[in-house]
Amino acid sequence: MNNTINEIIASIENAPKTFEEYLTSYADKVGELINSYIPRGTHSDMNAYLYDPLINYSKNGGKRHRPLICYAACLAVGGTMERATTAAAAIEHFHTAALIHDDIADAAELRRGEPCLHLSEGYGLAINAGDLALSLVNGTVLNDPLLDDAMKIRLMKELIYMTQHTIEGQALDIGWARDGRYDITPEDYLVMATHKTAHYSGAAPLAIGAIVGLGSEAEVETLRNYGLDTGLAFQIQDDLLNLIGSEESTQKDFRNDITEGKRTLVVVHALQNSDKPDRDRLIRILSSKTKDPAVLAQAVTLMEAAGSVDYARNYAENLTSIAKNRLNDMIQPSDARDLLISMADWFVNRLK
Secondary structure, three states: OHHHHHHHHHHHOOOOOOHHHHHHHHHHHHHHHHHOOOOOOOOHHHHHHHHHHHHHHHHOOOOOHHHHHHHHHHHHOOOOHHHHHHHHHHHHHHHHHHHHHHHHHHOOOEEOOEEOHHHHOOHHHHHHHHHHHHHHHHHHHHOOOOOOHHHHHHHHHHHHHHHHHHHHHHHHHHHHHHOOOOOOOHHHHHHHHHHHHHHHHHHHHHHHHHHHOOOOHHHHHHHHHHHHHHHHHHHHHHHHHHHHOOHHHHOEOOOHHHHOOOOOHHHHHHHHHOOHHHHHHHHHHHHHOOOOHHHHHHHHHHHHHOOHHHHHHHHHHHHHHHHHHHHHHHOOOOHHHHHHHHHHHHHHOOOO
């Protein structure tokens, strides 16, 4: 573990200037570090049925943007990366748990181009592995010898706050689909997406990085708010990517948000801004759970005709523009701040 973090720290002086390059340079190394906090069992079958599946799932970990922005926030307030290591790992363990459980709830088939854990290991073992990842969230911070007790308690409070908000957002997302709710407004969506995604994908990593970096309260709250805005933009763009990207770019079930009847910003805007025949057709498709590519394409055409794709894209771009200006005003200039500014652009440019 120490060698991995030392390698990252040693190379950070020559860190890339763009966020995409930052992810490319450090995702694999940070992934190794994250996985080093997954323990081993006391019986060989514990490893076979629990620890190995979780480690293998986590190795297919994507861009690792959450731990990497935690590091960047720590550096942006003058902190040292060593102190942010367990907090960064904790956030990524939560992300792993959320994905495992989310895929089960959605009956998804692919995650980053690989079969979902509930398909490769079965539902029971997949749920169990997700539960283990959740247990590692606070446990990883609690066992950090570099942090005093007061800091551990504060970080654990932040992690609990993050977890609660994410679960609240997930409840709205699943509940609206279960109950066939088509009265959802864009304002409702923004509440759901802020809770489900923005807290743990933006606000929590940045605020926690600033806290462990011993930033001022003003810096912590500035970075938290920056994370809320950019995290929301990230979710909106993720929704767009599922609709108008490509199966290769999403590396998961393409257009499955339509199959699952997800109330995305694009969908709820289209439902409010389509004429009755188009609205009724869109509702029928969203209610059918179809996987027919031609029917899914019809749904996208209806949303585009309502101007909803452009509306969502513009909303995300405006969010990030305002957020970047606030961050420039409140956080001292540094390479780490520049990386966080670049992060906002990366969040909304993944379709361009």
